[in-house]
Amino acid sequence: MTRTLAFADREIFWPPADELTEAAERIRARLGDWPPVDEPWRICLTPPDAPRAGDLIVAAGEREHGADSADRAKWLAAGASVIDADEHGARLTTDKGRYALTGPLAEDWLAALASFLDCGSDARDALVLALAWRDGDEADAAREDAWPVDLTRFPRVEGLPAAPAQPFARCPDRLGLYAVMPSAPWVERVLDLGVSTVQLRVKDASPEALAAEIAESVAAGRRHGARVFINDHWREAIDAGAYGVHLGQEDIETADLAAIAVAGVRLGLSTHGYYEMLCALHFRPSYVAFGAVFPTATKTVATAPQGLARLARYVRLVDGAVPLVAIGGIDVAKLPAVLATGVGSAAVVSAITGADDPAAAVAALERIVANR
Template identity: 70%
Template sequence: MTQTLPPTGRDLFWPPADELTEAAERIRSRLGDWPTTHAPWRICLTAPDEPNGGDLIIVADLQHHGDHVAKWLVKGAGVIEASDDSATLHLGGERYALAGHLAEDWIAALAAFLDCGFDPHDALTLAMAWRDGDETAHPDAWPTDLSRFPRVTGLPEAPSQPFARCPDRLGLYPVLPTADWVERVLDFGVKTVQLRHKAADAGLTGEIERCVVAGRKHDAQVFINDHWQAALDAGAYGVHLGQEDVHTADLHRLAATGMRLGLSTHGYFEMLTALHFRPSYIALGAVFPTTTKVMPTAPQGLARLARYVKLLDGVVPLVAIGGIDGQVLPQVLATGVGCAAVVRAVTEAADPAAAVSALQRAFLQ
């Protein structure tokens, strides 16, 4: 049964706004069975006397509110500066700037997407993809038309040419800690791997060079995590970077050489950020809890992954990543994603060759 926003016991808006609450409930009822959020978000149409960490204060002009904005942010509140064709969220020391259409019901839609458990920057992205009346057009009104989504602004200039393409469906994608592991797994017949060698130590160059040689030997796609300069020097097939790296890596140079680029994302705002740079693939995660690295967001889960795939399938190759093993892989692939990255499912397997074989069979079913 579809869950809706509770009509009582929770302040959705300040000051209270019955019509907005009704619109939010109506929109929420057409978004699917998402667990109701426990986060105490409250959308403030005017500034409350005592804002708190659950408040999102909407203003038309940030400068008009002067020193008040700094005080609101210090108290943990968020501020959304909204105009006819843009909205910028200031929250937690970060700035999320979006350009695009704002429907008449965008504030109600924002409340509905917050209730579905999305963080404010992703809820705002979805609210800007909303159009008035969407809740009456289809039983499932979730935004899936990429052309209606906003554009992230304030990003570095994208390379003049898109990054070179990689296969649309990369299949099994082990992420491995050493060149020894890369060579071993390629010998098992895997065609896409990543070297995640975090330390920039004296042996890094040699590790990357060995991986590049192994990739050429097996006609495989070998990506290097983070160390884009060393990967470029070694002539690697591709690099995998995080969101923060797009501000520091020389993406223009990487694209010009024909190297492939994979970018990590953790939600709608970051997916739009990644698309701006026209990468070779986008990684979606973490799908499940993972112990291999500290994640900036809570696990996405299969329901979100399915929505992401529906939005981006056919636009760019997609990779599901985070906590994936043989037990959950069939459920991951059922979302339609064409690639799944694994770590411990291979590196901690009692018999890595058998584990790889079993994981590869899942892609054939």
């Protein structure tokens, strides 16, 4: 057993709780071996006198332990987070926001929460996984590990806008090589090279230039019989008759998702963890993108690289529910391992735009996809 699988010399609960620690060790030992976690987290079963960064203070209700707004403000200012739990689910409050989940709590949910934190999940994702946990999952010897992969057992995110009444148009389960390109000329270039799924991601452009880029990209897609997605600019994508739109999590509440669905435009949503995955699935998108799988310099991502092991678990979780696209730091050398997880599609950016010979790079990438 490696250091990451034992809690004997680590303060994971405060005050110390031997039974919870023993349960956490049993669960943790069945989740696989993950890189050591250096974050100084601990789960506080009662509010500490001196809260610190990384503390998750567990309350049974909004005013449990006298946890009024002044107390909570003090804890959050110190870098701690608060978890309110009851028979309906759990709500996490951090300095970044409040995240509410509805679902049953297993008796061992706190032990499971500690275990998933130790596996490197952030507090939001660890709480999602803890609510997906069921007592005794660690004793199921028939499974390779006890990581939750049954989507029907996962909690529901509260407070999301209603999903459009009309479902989004479907995408193929496997979109193949998915090229994310910075301009219309690049879109045309990769389409000429045989790529059939392309996203136009323009970072800075005037409204007139943006409309022209989108119109040219959509027209090129039609000529090639290809799927062209437009990043972010959903109004312009609808006007141009684009095949699809790709949005980030921050766009979900501002974009008119119903208008996108009614227009017959496909919708792809970015996700960076379990909580965001649940948010995305609520809207029944055409596909979900997961990343960043590896470190990437093409886009600022707040979350740490997810890695292949997490990607494989996401594939098992959403299998059959929605097409999944892996993205972030994927190149010719990494693509075979990415596809070996079973993911239907892989998005690339600099593997093409940064190549000395883009045509040769596309050919190499397409060969890998074809021979998966």
